[in-house]
Amino acid sequence: MMGCECRGGFFALRDCDQPVATSCGTCGRGVCSRHLSPASGFTQCLDCWAQGHGDEQQKVADDGSVPAVDRSVADDAAYDDDWAYGYRHGFYRSGYAPIYFGSHSSRYYDTYDTRSFDDDYGDESGFSEGDGGFGDS
Amino acid sequence: MTTLLRSPESLYAAYDRFPTQKGASTHIARFAPALFRHAGGGLLYVLGDSSMPQRQLEENVEIVRFRREIPNFLERAIAFQSALSRIVDAARGSLRIAHFRDPWSGPPLVTANRSWAAVYEVNALPSIELPNAFPSVAPRTLAKIRAVELHCLEACDAVVTPSRTTASMLERLGVNRAKITVIPNGADPVPSQPRPVDAPERYILYFGAMQRWQGVDTLLRAFARLTDLDELRLVVCGSARSRDARRLESLASKLGLSDRVVWQYELHDRELRPWLANAELSVAPLRECARNVEQGCAPLKIVESLAAGVPVVASNLPPVREIVTDGIEGRLVVPDRPADLARAIRVLLHSPQRREEMSIAARRRVEESLTWDHALAALTALYERLDSLPHQRGRIALRPEISIEGARA
Numbered sequence: 231m232m233g234c235e236c237r238g239g240f241f242a243l244r245d246c247d248q249p250v251a252t253s254c255g256t257c258g259r260g261v262c263s264r265h266l267s268p269a270s271g272f273t274q275c276l277d278c279w280a281q282g283h284g285d286e287q288q289k290v291a292d293d294g295s296v297p298a299v300d301r302s303v304a305d306d307a308a309y310d311d312d313w314a315y316g317y318r319h320g321f322y323r324s325g326y327a328p329i330y331f332g333s334h335s336s337r338y339y340d341t342y343d344t345r346s347f348d349d350d351y352g353d354e355s356g357f358s359e360g361d362g363g364f365g366d367s
Numbered sequence: 368m369t370t371l372l373r374s375p376e377s378l379y380a381a382y383d384r385f386p387t388q389k390g391a392s393t394h395i396a397r398f399a400p401a402l403f404r405h406a407g408g409g410l411l412y413v414l415g416d417s418s419m420p421q422r423q424l425e426e427n428v429e430i431v432r433f434r435r436e437i438p439n440f441l442e443r444a445i446a447f448q449s450a451l452s453r454i455v456d457a458a459r460g461s462l463r464i465a466h467f468r469d470p471w472s473g474p475p476l477v478t479a480n481r482s483w484a485a486v487y488e489v490n491a492l493p494s495i496e497l498p499n500a501f502p503s504v505a506p507r508t509l510a511k512i513r514a515v516e517l518h519c520l521e522a523c524d525a526v527v528t529p530s531r532t533t534a535s536m537l538e539r540l541g542v543n544r545a546k547i548t549v550i551p552n553g554a555d556p557v558p559s560q561p562r563p564v565d566a567p568e569r570y571i572l573y574f575g576a577m578q579r580w581q582g583v584d585t586l587l588r589a590f591a592r593l594t595d596l597d598e599l600r601l602v603v604c605g606s607a608r609s610r611d612a613r614r615l616e617s618l619a620s621k622l623g624l625s626d627r628v629v630w631q632y633e634l635h636d637r638e639l640r641p642w643l644a645n646a647e648l649s650v651a652p653l654r655e656c657a658r659n660v661e662q663g664c665a666p667l668k669i670v671e672s673l674a675a676g677v678p679v680v681a682s683n684l685p686p687v688r689e690i691v692t693d694g695i696e697g698r699l700v701v702p703d704r705p706a707d708l709a710r711a712i713r714v715l716l717h718s719p720q721r722r723e724e725m726s727i728a729a730r731r732r733v734e735e736s737l738t739w740d741h742a743l744a745a746l747t748a749l750y751e752r753l754d755s756l757p758h759q760r761g762r763i764a765l766r767p768e769i770s771i772e773g774a775r776a
Contacts, residue, residue: 235449253369258435260453339441343508347440347501
């Protein structure tokens with residue numbers, strides 16, 4: 231069984247890999263119970279919820295800076311994952327690229343493997359138009 | 368846990384968009400229903416796009432499409448495999464047989480503790496083909512992909528391949544010959560077709576994909592040597608208007624062939640058939656490259672041309688010789704030589720009698736051994752043999768000198 235495909239951390243990311251509880255209704259990734267968004271009614275992963283609502287949590291100024299967010303003591307009393315992932319999403323939009331040594335959801339392939347596939351494909355291949363494309367023709 | 372609409376008895380997985388007008392799609396459309404018929408139902412897991420439904424239920428077959436758009440090829444393949452793992456978890460209780468086409472689908476289906484038979488259909492190996500698409504892919508990455516391929520080849524119960532050339536390549540990789548079944552691609556005989564209304568008076572045809580290994584540039588250069596045949600046109604029916612196709616259109620323009628080449632794209636099978644059946648010749652100018660010569664291939668375009676009674680002029684390569692005998696169903700020429708290709712086309716165009724004889728021989732060749740019925744009968748016989756194996760799957764190991772760990776170095 232594959233582990234949860236979400237990533238924890240802020241400045242540097244790590245794979246979660248906890249047992250999968252369900253699939254995210256938006257991105258389809260396998261998600262553990264901790265990475266399901268309570269605010270979405272546990273139908274989305276925290277990343278997808280953050281992408282849909284993160285901007286409400288963390289505004290990015292026109293100059294790209296991220297203003298401080300006023301959080302009350304009461305807010306901090308209960309750790310709020312939805313808020314935290316929304317804040318992270320907004321922070322990354324300011325231009326910060328987190329450090330990450332894993333691959334999308336694989337412990338076998340790493341970023342060194344995947345980056346040579348960053349080029350747009352389809353030019354000289356049977357891999358065009360979004361196909362996996364191993365032709366038998 | 369992924370929830371399925373029904374408990375599948377079988378599973379056919381392919382990292383290919385389905386359906387499309389490509390050869391891979393034709394293959395899936397034939398093989399997957401044969402699996403589902405044999406097992407009494409099943410699940411088809413393929414790639415899709417936003418224009419296709421993510422879930423479909425058609426009687427006893429559920430279709431699940433992986434539709435997430437991930438620009439990076441490898442990342443997408445990994446995510447595809449991850450989603451398949453969850454499907455396999457959900458299907459574990461009912462699954463009796465699984466059939467997969469690539470190393471992206473294979474690992475979740477060849478797990479050691481499975482209770483189903485696993486068939487690996489090898490049309491091509493990404494460790495060989497990917498450098499054509501991604502020239503900068505690192506040897507270390509290719510070695511990792513090769514290791515997964517070897518793992519799937521070792522852990523599966525049977526290997527199916529459409530070409531003896533590919534079977535030989537797999538044996539060289541260490542696969543036990545007894546595990547390999549060669550099932551050639553098929554085609555159904557094509558009855559005579561009405562001439563397309565916009566068809567040129569006289570034309571030769573190329574149809575299929577446009578990757579460099581197909582050698583369409585050689586065909587264009589050959590056709591540039593036939594411009595003295597005023598009425599002759601080249602019709603190119605591409606499976607997709609890819610950048611490869613635009614590159615070839617540009618080449619045709621540079622060769623002064625703009626008004627002599629007719630380009631068509633993504634024709635449905637029923638639209639392509641009249642173009643094929645009324646062509647003077649069909650051309651398969653495959654390049655002499657590792658992909659075609661060492662790995663092997665099974666060009667559906669050649670089999671489909673023969674089924675339509677259209678003589679073929681093709682490159683003289685081992686996988687082509689499995690289908691066409693030089694001088695019987697068509698002509699085989701030295702690959703990558705435009706002059707030789709042009710000469711063979713010219714000679715056949717000047718000999719209607721010869722073409723007629725080849726047309727009859729071509730149809731006979733397909734009817735005797737290359738129909739889809741032949742292919743599916745062989746596939747079903749393989750499934751039946753696997754049914755008789757014990758549920759606890761045993762591995763037929765690779766030859767001892769082949770080291771999967773070594774490939775990971």
